[in-house]
Amino acid sequence: MHDAPSRHLNMLLVEEQPLLRKTVSMTARSLGLGTVHEAATVQAAERMLRERAFQGAVIAIDCGVQNGCHYNLELLDKVRNGMSASDAAIPIAVMVDQATTDLMRELRDRQVSRVILKPFRAKILLEAFEQMSGVRVR
Template sequence: MNDASRNLNMLLVEEQTLLRKTVSMTARSLGIGTVHEAATMQAAERMLRERAFQGAVISIDCGADSDCHYNLALLDKVRNGMSASDARIPIAVMVDQATTDLMRELRDRQVSRVILKPFRARILLEAFESFGAKR
């Protein structure tokens, strides 16, 4: 990894502690960059106001609700310049199902990658690595 990749600050928004910790520690040990962890959308919003990130992976589950409505507000805040980060940072989204409507909404918000659950932690690391390549 080059020095630019080591200096990347990236955000991971995911409620599962073990997954967040695994990805964060592995990214650091591989020299991919620093992955800052947020367990909730509220924590992520606060972090986005306080610090600039060069990329983000955000989980937007809708759970078992049959009338699922994904919460895309965090994506909108970043894309509308309502964070300390560049509005064009690469964003990957983790979802439990990819409907046509959701994919259209994500494309409209320039989401660079959609990761379907379940997946291996390596997939998230690859997403973070790709953020460094886009600098």
């Protein structure tokens, strides 16, 4: 049941796993959380961010394997530096496989509102979008 009327929000989900993207997108829509636009790659997400404004985003950040673990934070930087059609201050949650002290500092510096550790259930992503949309669903 919805506690607040749904307004149409566009949110971005950047995740390589198609089943997870589809599950979250369809469930968010059915719960009235808005439309979750799916991007499988950073390149697709960059294109989508140039073309439309989003009111929130959940972005998977993978650790590169060359020379140790280096997370690619360029997509976050582009949004935060106003290089997208979205407001630079939109709420952003990230999904990571491990949360090091250095990474947490980098994410805090970029005003990331939530960190989701992998593995997780789709419900966790829905809760993140619920928080961004302001629609309470239970």
